[in-house]
Amino acid sequence: MPTYRADINVAETRQAKRRFGRRSTWVLGTIGTLAVIGTVGFLGAKNYLMDGLPDLPDKKTMWQFNVAETITLLDQNGRMIGHRGPWLGEPLKLADMPSHMPNAVLAIEDERFFEHEGVDNKAVLRALVNNVSSGEKSQGGSTLTQQLVKTMLLTPEKTYRRKFQEAVLARDMETVLSKPEILELYMNRISLGPQIFGVEAAAQRYFGKSARDVNLAEAAMLAGLAQAPSKYNPTRNYDSAIRRSKRVLDRMVANGMVTYEEVQFAIANPPEIVTDPVAVLDPDILGYAFDHIDKRARAIAGSSAPDLVVTVTLDAEHMTSAQTSLNDVLDKEGEKKKASQGAVVTIDNKTGAVTAMVGGRDYANNQFNRAVQAQRQPGSSFKSFVYAAAMMDGFTPATVRIDQPVNIDGWEPKNYTERFRGPMTIREALKLSINTVAAQVGAEIGPSRVAETARSFGIQSQLRPEYSLSLGSSEVNLLELTNAYTVFPNEGLARPPHLITAIRSTSGEEIYNRTPAPGRRVYPVPYARQLTSMLRDTVETGTAYGAKLGKRPAGGKTGTSQDYRDAWFIGFTNQMTTGVWIGNDDNSSMRKVTGGLLPADVFKAHMRAVHQGLPVEALSAPDPLVDDETVQRLVQFYGRMSEAMESERDLAAGAGGSGNR
Numbered sequence: 001m002p003t004y005r006a007d008i009n010v011a012e013t014r015q016a017k018r019r020f021g022r023r024s025t026w027v028l029g030t031i032g033t034l035a036v037i038g039t040v041g042f043l044g045a046k047n048y049l050m051d052g053l054p055d056l057p058d059k060k061t062m063w064q065f066n067v068a069e070t071i072t073l074l075d076q077n078g079r080m081i082g083h084r085g086p087w088l089g090e091p092l093k094l095a096d097m098p099s100h101m102p103n104a105v106l107a108i109e110d111e112r113f114f115e116h117e118g119v120d121n122k123a124v125l126r127a128l129v130n131n132v133s134s135g136e137k138s139q140g141g142s143t144l145t146q147q148l149v150k151t152m153l154l155t156p157e158k159t160y161r162r163k164f165q166e167a168v169l170a171r172d173m174e175t176v177l178s179k180p181e182i183l184e185l186y187m188n189r190i191s192l193g194p195q196i197f198g199v200e201a202a203a204q205r206y207f208g209k210s211a212r213d214v215n216l217a218e219a220a221m222l223a224g225l226a227q228a229p230s231k232y233n234p235t236r237n238y239d240s241a242i243r244r245s246k247r248v249l250d251r252m253v254a255n256g257m258v259t260y261e262e263v264q265f266a267i268a269n270p271p272e273i274v275t276d277p278v279a280v281l282d283p284d285i286l287g288y289a290f291d292h293i294d295k296r297a298r299a300i301a302g303s304s305a306p307d308l309v310v311t312v313t314l315d316a317e318h319m320t321s322a323q324t325s326l327n328d329v330l331d332k333e334g335e336k337k338k339a340s341q342g343a344v345v346t347i348d349n350k351t352g353a354v355t356a357m358v359g360g361r362d363y364a365n366n367q368f369n370r371a372v373q374a375q376r377q378p379g380s381s382f383k384s385f386v387y388a389a390a391m392m393d394g395f396t397p398a399t400v401r402i403d404q405p406v407n408i409d410g411w412e413p414k415n416y417t418e419r420f421r422g423p424m425t426i427r428e429a430l431k432l433s434i435n436t437v438a439a440q441v442g443a444e445i446g447p448s449r450v451a452e453t454a455r456s457f458g459i460q461s462q463l464r465p466e467y468s469l470s471l472g473s474s475e476v477n478l479l480e481l482t483n484a485y486t487v488f489p490n491e492g493l494a495r496p497p498h499l500i501t502a503i504r505s506t507s508g509e510e511i512y513n514r515t516p517a518p519g520r521r522v523y524p525v526p527y528a529r530q531l532t533s534m535l536r537d538t539v540e541t542g543t544a545y546g547a548k549l550g551k552r553p554a555g556g557k558t559g560t561s562q563d564y565r566d567a568w569f570i571g572f573t574n575q576m577t578t579g580v581w582i583g584n585d586d587n588s589s590m591r592k593v594t595g596g597l598l599p600a601d602v603f604k605a606h607m608r609a610v611h612q613g614l615p616v617e618a619l620s621a622p623d624p625l626v627d628d629e630t631v632q633r634l635v636q637f638y639g640r641m642s643e644a645m646e647s648e649r650d651l652a653a654g655a656g657g658s659g660n661r
Helices: 004-050 100-109 121-134 144-153 160-176 179-189 199-207 216-225 238-254 260-268 283-301 316-337 379-392 426-431 435-445 447-457 467-471 478-485 525-541 598-610 629-644 646-655
Strands: 070-074 080-084 191-193 307-312 341-348 354-358 400-403 422-425 500-505 510-513 555-560 566-572 576-583
Touching: 070 283, 080 283, 100 144, 100 179, 100 216, 100 238, 144 160, 144 179, 160 179, 179 199, 191 199, 191 216, 199 216, 216 238, 216 260, 238 260, 283 307, 283 316, 283 354, 283 500, 283 510, 316 341, 316 354, 316 576, 316 598, 341 478, 341 598, 354 598, 379 426, 379 435, 379 447, 379 467, 379 478, 379 525, 379 555, 379 566, 400 426, 400 435, 422 426, 426 435, 426 525, 435 447, 435 467, 447 467, 478 566, 478 576, 525 555, 555 598, 566 598, 576 598
Parallel strands: 070 307
Antiparallel strands: 070 080, 307 500, 341 354, 341 576, 400 422, 500 510, 555 566, 566 576
C-alpha cells in the first residue's frame, strides 16, 4: 500500500523550509532596511545637529571673542568725556571679589556647578519632568557653562540643534578651562543690562562702585539680573529687581552660603541705585573729535584690543566754548550771509595738544569733520608763510614794495579793495592783506621756497609750486593750518598736533603712552618774533581788528578764498592758537563773508571764554623799529597813513570788493 503519510510529511517539511526561508529573508531584509534607515537617520540627525557647530576658541581668545568694539574717552583729569559701544568693566579674578559675589551667581544660576562636567543631567531631567507636568516650559536645565558658550558662540534661537550644540561645546569648554576660570569668564562676560557686560561694569553703572566692594544685597541683585536683564533692571524696575534678589538670597541660605541673619540684614538694607553716569561732554559736541580719535586710537592699538580706554587732550570747557561760539555766530548771521557751516580747532602752543576740535554745527545730522576732512583754499591766511620765507631770504618787516598792478607770467592778482596804495612796507602789506605785494614777494623768492617753508611749519597737504600759491590757492585743512601758526608764538619751534596721550584696555593693559617731545626748530627765533609782531599788528590795526581780545595780546591772519567760498581766521595768544573756518559744504559762495567778519567773531568769543582765569602774557614780538633812518621815516609815514585811513582798513577787513584777503 502507498505510504501517503510519509509523503505528506516530506511535503510539509519542504513547505515549512520554504516558509522559513521566505520568513528569514523578510526578517533579514527588514533588519537590513531598518539598519540602513537607522544609519541614514543617525547620520542625517548627526549632520543636522552638528551643522554649523563653531570651534571652541583658545583661552586668550575667549576673553575677547564676540565682544563688540568699545571705546571710552577720558580727559587729562580722568573724567569720562565720552563712550561708545557696550560697557565692559575691568576683568576681575574670583579673588578680587567678595565671596558672596560668585556665591550669589552660583546659588541662582548653577548650584551643582562644581559637580557636573558642563551638562547637569539631573537638572535636565528635573526640568523635563516639571515642564511636562506643567504643560509648559517653566524651567530650563542649562548650566552656567552652557549659558556661557551660548552667549559667546551660538545664536539665541530656541531649537534642539542649538541645545545639542550648546551641550557639546559646554563639555568641550570644561576640558579646556578649569571651573574657576569658567566662573570668572562667565562673571566678566554675562549680560547684566542694556549694553552692560560683567559684574564690574554692572556694579559701576548701578551702584557707582567696583564689584570688589559690593555688599551682600548688591551682589544678590547683580546675580539676579542674569536671567532677564531687562525685566530686572534696577534703574527701571526696582521692585522687580528687589523681589528677584530675595530669591537669590533664599537660594544662598538653602546652599549654606550665608546665614539667615545675614540675609535679614541685606533685606533691611537694600541697594541704592546711582544715576547713570553721564559723559562730561554732549555727544553732539564731542562727535567730530570722537570719530577722529577712534580711528587713530584703533590704528595705534591694532585689532588685538577691541575695548579701549583712551586718555585725550581735549578740554571739555574748550570743546563746549568752541561749539557754542560757532553756533551762536552762524545762528545769528549764517542765513543772512549764506554761510551754513564752520569748524574750530584750538591747540596748546607749548605742547601741541589739541584742546578743542569742532568739525561742524550739528554732528547728529552730518558727521563730516570739516576740521580734518575738508580741504579748502586758505586764501590770504597763507600769506604768513610767504613772508616767513621772505625773511629767510633777506627781507625785513620794513622792506618796501609797491602796491600797483602787476603781471607775473600772465597772472594779474587784484586787491580785495580794488585799490592800489603805492609804496609800502611788507608789515603794512600783511596787516592790510595786500595781494599785489604778497604776489610780488612770492614770485621773487619762488613758489617752491614758499611751499618748502609752509611744509616745514607743518602743512602736510600737497602744495602746488605755482605763483598763485602766495595767495592760498592750494587746499589745506584747518587742523594743519592752525598747527602751523603755533610756530610763530613758539618762537620758531614746531610741535606735531596730538589728541591722544595714552591708550589701555579695559583690563588695564597699557597699549600706548605718549612721550612728550621737545619742539623741533624749524624757523629762527628773530624771524619768528618779527612775524609775530607783524601778525599782532594785523589784529591791533589791520584786517583782523575784529578779533581783538581787549588787553590780552593776540596775533593772527584773515583769509578769504575767491568768490567768498571760504573764510578763515587763524589767531593766537602766547598760550594757545585757534583756527576758524566758515563756508558751505557744496563750495557755494557766501554773501561777502571774509575772514575778518564771522570767523573773527567766533575766534573772539571762543578765546575770551577759554582764557578766563589765565594770566595775560605778552607775545614774543619786538616793536616795529629799525635802525635805518630812511626806512624808519617810511615806516612812520605809512604807519600814520594807515592809522588815519580807517575806511581803507575797514574795506580790507571785508566791507566790500573782491579777491583774496
